[in-house]
Amino acid sequence: xxxxxxALAKLAAATLSDEDTRRKLGWIVAAICSPLILTLALIxxxxxxxxxxxxxxxxxxxxxxxxxxxxxxxxxxxxEDMRRSFTLLDDxxxxxxxxxxxxxxxxxxxxxxxxxxxxxGEDTPSRRAHKQFVDCFVTYEERTRTVTAExxxxxEESYTEAIPIADIATWKYPRNRSPMPTVxxxxxxxx
Numbered sequence: 001x002x003x004x005x006x007a008l009a010k011l012a013a014a015t016l017s018d019e020d021t022r023r024k025l026g027w028i029v030a031a032i033c034s035p036l037i038l039t040l041a042l043i044x045x046x047x048x049x050x051x052x053x054x055x056x057x058x059x060x061x062x063x064x065x066x067x068x069x070x071x072x073x074x075x076x077x078x079x080e081d082m083r084r085s086f087t088l089l090d091d092x093x094x095x096x097x098x099x100x101x102x103x104x105x106x107x108x109x110x111x112x113x114x115x116x117x118x119x120x121g122e123d124t125p126s127r128r129a130h131k132q133f134v135d136c137f138v139t140y141e142e143r144t145r146t147v148t149a150e151x152x153x154x155x156e157e158s159y160t161e162a163i164p165i166a167d168i169a170t171w172k173y174p175r176n177r178s179p180m181p182t183v184x185x186x187x188x189x190x191x
Contacts, residue, residue, distance in 0.1 A: 057075070057078075057079060057120070058116070060079050061079055061082045061083060061086065061116060061120075062086070062109075062112065062116075064083070067079060067080075078120065078121060081124055081125055081126045082116060082119075082120060082125060082126075084126040085115065085119070085125045085126045085128065085130065086112050086115075088126060088130040089108070089111060089112055089115060089130050089133070089134060090108060091130075092130045092131045092133075092134040093106050093108045093111060093134055095131070096134055096135075096137075096138055096162045096164075097162070099140075099160060099161060099162035100138075100161065100162045100163070100164065101161055104163065104164055105164065106134070106137055106138060106162070106164045107137075107164070110137070111133075111134055111137055115128075115133060137164060137165055138162045138163060138164050138165060139162075139163050139165060140160050140161065140162055140163070141160070141161050141163060142158055142159075142160055143158065143159055143160075143161050144156050144157065144158045144159075145157060145159065
């Protein structure tokens with residue numbers, strides 16, 4: 001086996017020692033590789049365009065603004081429905097933040113980003129159960145406090161505090177069932 005390898009090495013050295021032969025081999029390799037290189041450049045260009053398109057959709061959903069007239073009607077409907085969902089999520093987040101004590105509050109951007117990642121492109125994400133979705137990002141604790149009435153009597157009352165989950169690894173989104181229930185069109189019951 002060593003003899004053929006040595007013979008191939010000698011043949012390669014003899015062939016590559018001639019400048020004219022090296023130049024011809026270089027053109028042959030370039031001719032063979034150029035379609036592959038052009039195809040890769042085209043694919044990268046197309047992927048860059050779709051990434052820009054996705055970035056525009058994210059910016060329109062999160063930051064608002066006018067949707068360009070040339071945008072397909074189906075895509076406009078998705079963006080508008082996601083904006084409606086974000087309004088509903090903002091209301092649910094505000095309700096949770098009212099239940100939080102001190103400086104702790106729910107990160108609305110994170111909640112909306114996860115919602116967007118899961119539900120963009122789905123039919124009517126605004127019909128999702130937004131309160132239940134927001135509840136995936138908090139835990140609730142029953143606590144008691146002493147309340148002093150105007151007449152000076154003290155009573156204990158219980159209240160619920162919302163505690164935002166700081167670490168996404170402890171997020172309690174159920175992985176073994178369908179993502180989130182939808183709101184029924186005939187009643188306010190969850191389906």
